[in-house]
Amino acid sequence: MSWDRKGLTGSSSTKTDTSSTYSYFDVMQKPLEMYVFVDPLCAECWSLEPYLKKLSLEYGRFFTIRPVLSNYLMPMTNEKFKTPRKLKEIWEKTAKRTGMSCDGNLWLEKPFISPWITPLAIKAAELQGKKAGRVFLRKVQEYLFLHNADVTDEEVLLQCGRDSKLDLYEFQNDLNSTSAKKALQADIKLTKEMEVDYIPTIVFFNQRIDEQGIKISGLYPYEIYVKVLCEVLQKHPIPSEKPSLEDFLAFYGIVASKEVSVVYDWSIAKAEKELKKLQLRQIVEKIPAKYGCFWKYLA
The missing domain is CATH 1.10.10 (Arc Repressor Mutant, subunit A)
Incomplete structure (x- = not known):
């Protein structure tokens, strides 16, 4: 997949880290926003995790991540990819290519009947805060890709909620709430408005500059994400020191x-x-x- 550039004008040259473009308070306010379009049941979205972690550790002081659920782009909704055997093949190829494990046999052993409950659960978790939503999303992916759990089953989702330290009473109430459904519809609307037609996709925005973002669809080497981040940021920041x-x-x-x-x-x-x-x-x-x-x- 090629990566798209939209709406950038003028020179694409970037400043050095000594530039005064961003003050201490600008960084505290995190000038960039990353919209990450994903599906919790998508193996390729799972494979994006290593790069998101590294970006957050090295440059997270400059951006906030906003996960956007785009389940209607999932292969299971595409007629030619709909069979469990085809989905198994997609998962196996992705795991071998990316090194992020998933077991395609899941689609043959217990194919999902109601995949929409999973993104609804994630939006319900987000009602307890953005961080809670991100932690819950990761936990759902772990249950699915590590343990072959049916993450469309409410009991499994409740266990993910326990492991994520959610308020289970609130979470269970919100699972089928109007608020969760509206939040998911908003994500789907945003996906269409930004013309995202493939997952995973990342769109980088500079909140201080009146320009459209840069969109990257698919998986790329880490250096590509850094290059785009620097272009949107308009400087080459020094990466933060990694933790032990x-x-x-x-x-x-x-x-x-x-x-x-x-x-x-x-x-x-x-x-x-x-x-x-x-x-x-x-x-x-x-x-x-x-x-x-x-x-x-x-x-």
């Missing part, structure tokens, strides 16, 4: 070897070597997956 591996795991809870590899610029072999050192110290627990491994921090 132990602190990284403590913050995220469960991460893939692939995520560690991307974030720390290590090979998979190097990442797993460092993770096994923490395993020997009983700091992490290894979670085998069909493709690669995941690691759970033991608080």
